[in-house]
Structure formats: structure tokens, C-alpha cells
Amino acid sequence: xxxxxxxxxxxxxxxxxxxxxxxxxxxxxxxxxxxxxxxxxxxxxxxxxxxxxxxxxxxxxxxxxxxxxxxxxxxxxxxxxxxxxxxxxxxxxxxxxxxxxxxxxxxxxxxxxxxxxxxxxxxxxxxxxxxxxxxxxxxxxxxxxxxxxxxxxxxxxxxxxxxxxxxxxxxxxxxxxxxxxxxxxxxxxxxxxxxxxxxxxxxxxx
Numbered sequence: 001x002x003x004x005x006x007x008x009x010x011x012x013x014x015x016x017x018x019x020x021x022x023x024x025x026x027x028x029x030x031x032x033x034x035x036x037x038x039x040x041x042x043x044x045x046x047x048x049x050x051x052x053x054x055x056x057x058x059x060x061x062x063x064x065x066x067x068x069x070x071x072x073x074x075x076x077x078x079x080x081x082x083x084x085x086x087x088x089x090x091x092x093x094x095x096x097x098x099x100x101x102x103x104x105x106x107x108x109x110x111x112x113x114x115x116x117x118x119x120x121x122x123x124x125x126x127x128x129x130x131x132x133x134x135x136x137x138x139x140x141x142x143x144x145x146x147x148x149x150x151x152x153x154x155x156x157x158x159x160x161x162x163x164x165x166x167x168x169x170x171x172x173x174x175x176x177x178x179x180x181x182x183x184x185x186x187x188x189x190x191x192x193x194x195x196x197x198x199x200x201x202x203x204x205x206x
Contacts, residue, residue, distance in 0.1 A: 107158050143163045156171070168180060
């Protein structure tokens with residue numbers, strides 16, 4: 001009887017200790033607390049799009065979820081529709097729209113994700129608007145391409161080239177654009193229009 005009581009006591013202590021330990025549920029990739037929020041939001045037509053060519057779909061999904069878990073903590077600023085064109089080609093669109101600054105941050109984060117390793121061609125396109133972050137009077141209302149050049153060593157900016165091939169460096173630290181004498185990369189047309197990929201496999205990430 002004494003042995004039985006000792007065994008029961010050990011089991012009871014183990015159960016108590018287990019209940020006190022923090023749960024390692026890898027919340028960074030499994031956060032579902034925002035699951036139904038988008039049902040309350042209205043669709044907003046926009047032309048913001050990011051194309052990622054050369055990285056596995058699952059890696060881009062993981063990086064996008066990391067970004068959302070960082071930037072959506074206080075407010076839901078980014079709801080991403082992630083579309084799979086092929087195993088190594090993904091398209092990110094924004095059915096509820098996002099602000100220009102968030103688009104810049106996401107483009108940068110996809111290029112520099114946290115502990116996810118790939119080397120891909122990443123470009124975004126949108127039309128700038130008055131009062132957008134980093135945008136001045138001279139480059140508002142311009143259809144533009146956003147990207148990170150291969151030789152970037154600063155990690156806290158994106159580059160922008162307008163359709164007229166005017167180049168800018170958008171610095172996150174200084175919060176404004178810097179004119180470039182020559183664009184870092186000439187404007188490239190986006191091959192994938194939002195309306196043309198609506199029937200492709202996709203999922204919502206927020």
C-alpha cells in the first residue's frame with residue numbers, strides 16, 4: 001500500500017508540474033486569434049500586388065504569417081491573399097487593401113525573412129497616392145514598382161521606380177523618399193493581373 005501511495009504521489013506531482021509549464025505551440029506560425037476578423041471588413045478594390053519568383057510556396061506562406069503576426073498585433077493592418085501560381089511562384093494581393101507603408105514593409109520582410117532561407121526575385125507594384133508614407137508631391141499618383149536590389153546592405157528600405165523610370169530610395173528610418181539620378185532598376189511590367197489569377201489556388205493570411 002505504501003508503494004502504491006508513493007507512485008500515485010509521483011504521478012500527481014508530475015501532472016501539476018506539467019500544467020504549470022508554458023505551452024510551446026509555436027504560436028508564431030499557428031496564431032488563429034484573428035481568424036474571423038476579415039469577415040467584418042469590406043472588400044476594397046486596389047492594384048497592390050507582390051510577385052515572388054524563386055522561393056517555395058510554403059516558405060512564402062511562413063514568412064507572410066510571420067509578418068502578419070508582427071504587424072497585426074494591435075490592429076489588423078494586413079490581410080493577404082496568397083495565391084500559388086506554381087511551387088516556386090507566389091502572388092500576394094490585398095482584397096481589403098493595405099496602406100502603402102505596409103506594402104513597403106512587407107516587400108522588405110519577404111526579402112529579409114526571419115530564419116527562413118531562400119533567394120528569390122521579389123517585386124511589388126501599385127499606384128502611389130497623396131499622403132502615402134514616403135511619397136511626396138512629385139511622385140504621387142504614379143504607377144510604380146517596389147524592390148530590394150541585390151547589392152542592398154542597409155536592410156531598412158525599399159527602392160521604387162515609376163513607370164516613367166524615375167527612381168527613388170524609400171528609407172524607413174528617415175521616413176521619406178530620396179531621388180536617384182538613375183533608377184536602381186528600370187521599370188518592369190507586372191505579368192500577373194489580379195483579375196487573371198482569381199481562380200488559382202489561394203488562402204487568406206492575417
